[in-house]
Amino acid sequence: MINLKSSLLAFFTKNLLPALCGIFLLTSCAPRYYAPSTQHVPLLSEKGELSITGSIGEYQKETNASYALTDHIGIIGYLGSFGVKNDNTESKGRSANTFHLGAGYFTPIKGHFIFESYGSLGFGKLINDFSFNNDSNNTYSTTGRLEAGVFSLGLQNNLGFKSKYFSVIFNTKLSSTNYQNISGDLVFQSEDQIKYLKENKNQLFFETGLTVRGGHKNVQVQVQAGRSFSLTNIEFYREDLLLTLGLNLRLITKK
Numbered sequence: 001m002i003n004l005k006s007s008l009l010a011f012f013t014k015n016l017l018p019a020l021c022g023i024f025l026l027t028s029c030a031p032r033y034y035a036p037s038t039q040h041v042p043l044l045s046e047k048g049e050l051s052i053t054g055s056i057g058e059y060q061k062e063t064n065a066s067y068a069l070t071d072h073i074g075i076i077g078y079l080g081s082f083g084v085k086n087d088n089t090e091s092k093g094r095s096a097n098t099f100h101l102g103a104g105y106f107t108p109i110k111g112h113f114i115f116e117s118y119g120s121l122g123f124g125k126l127i128n129d130f131s132f133n134n135d136s137n138n139t140y141s142t143t144g145r146l147e148a149g150v151f152s153l154g155l156q157n158n159l160g161f162k163s164k165y166f167s168v169i170f171n172t173k174l175s176s177t178n179y180q181n182i183s184g185d186l187v188f189q190s191e192d193q194i195k196y197l198k199e200n201k202n203q204l205f206f207e208t209g210l211t212v213r214g215g216h217k218n219v220q221v222q223v224q225a226g227r228s229f230s231l232t233n234i235e236f237y238r239e240d241l242l243l244t245l246g247l248n249l250r251l252i253t254k255k
Contacts, residue, residue, distance in 0.1 A: 030142065030188060030237065031094070031128040031130075031142070031146065031186060031188050031193055031237050032084075032094050032128070032237050032238055032239055033126060033128075033148070033179065033197060033236070033237050033238060034177065034203065034205065034228070034230075034236070034237075034238035034239065035059070035060070035082055035096070035228075035238065035239035035242075036205075036207050036226055036227070036228040036239065036240070036241070036242040037060070037062060037078070037080050037098065037242070038053070038055040038057075038060075038062045038064060038080075038224055038242070038244045038246065039156060039158075039171050039173060039207070039209050039211070039224065039226065040064050040066060040076045040078065040102075040118055040120075040156060040158075041116075041158050041160065041169040041171055041209070041211045041224070042064075042066035042074070042076070042116070043106075043114045043116065043158065043160045043162045043167055043169060044066060044067075044068040044074045044106045044114075044116065045068075045106070045108055045114055045162065046068060046071055046252070047068050047069070047070050047071045047254060048068060048252050048253045048254030049067070049068040049250070049251075049252055049253075050065075050066070050067050050068075050249075050250070050251045050252075050253050051064075051065070051066045051067075051248065051249070051250050052064070052065045052066075052248070052249045052250075053065075053222055053246045053247065053248045053249070054246055054247055055222070055224070055244040055245065055246030056244060056245060056246070057242065057243060057244040057245075058243070059082050059083060059084050059239075060080060060081065060082045060083075060244070061080070061081050062078065062079070062080040062081070062244070062246075063078070063079045063080075064076070064077070064078050065077045065078075068106070072105055072106060072107055073103065073104075073105060073106075074103065074104055074105075074106050074116070074118070075101075075102070075103045076100070076101070076102045076103065076104070076118050076120065077100065077101055077102075078098070078099065078100035078101075078120075078122075079098075079099055080096075080097070080098045080099075081095075081096075081097050082094070082095060082096040082097075082098075083095040083096075092127065092129040093128075093129060093130070094126075094127070094128050094129075095126070095127050095129075096124055096125065096126040096127070096150070097124055097125055098122055098123070098124030098150065099122065099123050099124060100120045100121065100122040100123075100152075100154070101120060101121055102118050102119050102120025102121065102154070103118065103119065104116060104117050104118030104119055104156075105117050105118075112161050112162055112163050113159070113160070113161055113162075114158075114159075114160055114161075114162055115157075115158070115159050116156075116157070116158040116159075116160075117155070117156070117157045117158075118154075118155075118156050118158075119153075119154065119155050119156075120152075120153070120154040120155075120156070121151075121152070121153060121154075122150070122151065122152035122153075122154060122175075122177075123149075123150070123151060123152075124149070124150040124152075125147070125148070125149055125150065126147070126148050126150060127145070127146070127147050128145065128146045128184075128186055128193070129145045129146075130142045130143055130144060130145065130186065131143065131144055131145045142186075142187070142188050142189075143186070143187055144184060144185040144186035144187050144193070145184045145185065145186055146182070146183070146184035146185075146186035146193050146194060146197065147181075147182075147183050147184055148179045148180065148181060148182045148183070148197060149179070149180040149181045150177060150178070150179060150180070151177070151178045151180060152175050152176060152177040152178070153175070153176045154173055154174065154175040154176075155173070155174050155175075156171060156172070156173040156174075157171065157172050157173075158170070158171040159171075160211075164217045165214060165215065165216070165217060165220075166213065166214045167211075167212070167213040167214070167220070168210075168211070168212050168213075169209075169210070169211040169212075169213075170208075170209070170210055170211075171208070171209045171210075171211070171226075172206070172207065172208050172209075173205075173206070173207040173208075173209075174204070174205070174206055174207075175204070175205045175206075175207065176202075176203075176204055177202075177203045177204075177205060178201060178202055178203075179197055179198075179200075179201040179202075179203075180201070182194055182197050182198055182201070196237075200232070200233055200236055202232065203230055203232045203233065203236060204230070204231040204232045205228050205229065205230055205231065206228070206229045206231055207226055207227065207228040207229070207242075208226055208227055209224055209225065209226030209227075209242065210224070210225055210226070211223070211224040212224075213248055217250070218249065218250055218251060219247065219248070219249055219250075220247075220248045220250070221245075221246075221247060221248075222245070222246040222247065222248045223243075223244075223245055223246075224242065224243070224244050224246070225242060225243050226241075226242040226243075227240055227241055227242065228240050228241075228242070
């Protein structure tokens with residue numbers, strides 16, 4: 001019996017434990033070059049309507065703003081900051097800052113339903129910094145730093161139900177993303193990440209999302225969940241899930 005326990009313990013420590021640690025380290029130390037952001041789902045319905053939403057997620061802080069210029073034309077803006085600290089080292093980990101501007105069309109449908117479609121331009125910068133990642137348990141040998149500029153073109157469609165105190169919205173988004181000015185010396189799993197990102201610098205992402213809002217007619221709590229897919233490279237290093245909590249402010253500035 002003692003020999004059996006010793007054999008099982010040895011198997012666990014020599015085989016399963018390194019594998020489990022490897023999964024954890026892959027999550028915490030692996031580079032990421034994309035993460036889905038909170039989508040614009042204002043459900044504008046009339047001229048002069050202003051919608052502002054502040055959202056937070058596990059790794060992000062964001063602000064979305066939308067305004068109806070006419071009864072069918074709206075403009076949108078977005079500012080977001082993402083960050084994942086590498087706790088076990090002096091490295092900064094992963095971070096990004098992005099800014100989007102866009103415009104589009106909205107129209108009420110029968111009853112309380114609204115359809116929206118927005119096009120947008122996005123600009124940003126991302127950093128993957130593991131330059132001080134000298135942890136002896138760093139199985140995947142993630143060391144170095146990478147910086148890149150990001151430019152994107154997006155097309156988003158929203159379909160939602162909107163009442164005075166409650167809204168639910170389903171959306172899809174297609175985003176063409178280009179990575180520019182890629183520089184640094186980052187290595188992951190013995191692979192040069194500068195070369196990797198240059199070879200995968202053009203990505204097409206498809207995203208889906210579901211948003212629920214409720215509360216006062218002018219101030220409502222918002223929850224949004226979503227997922228992104230790379231249509232260019234399914235294994236592209238990215239985050240694919242989104243879950244954010246926000247507060248939405250809605251005003252009619254003109255009648």
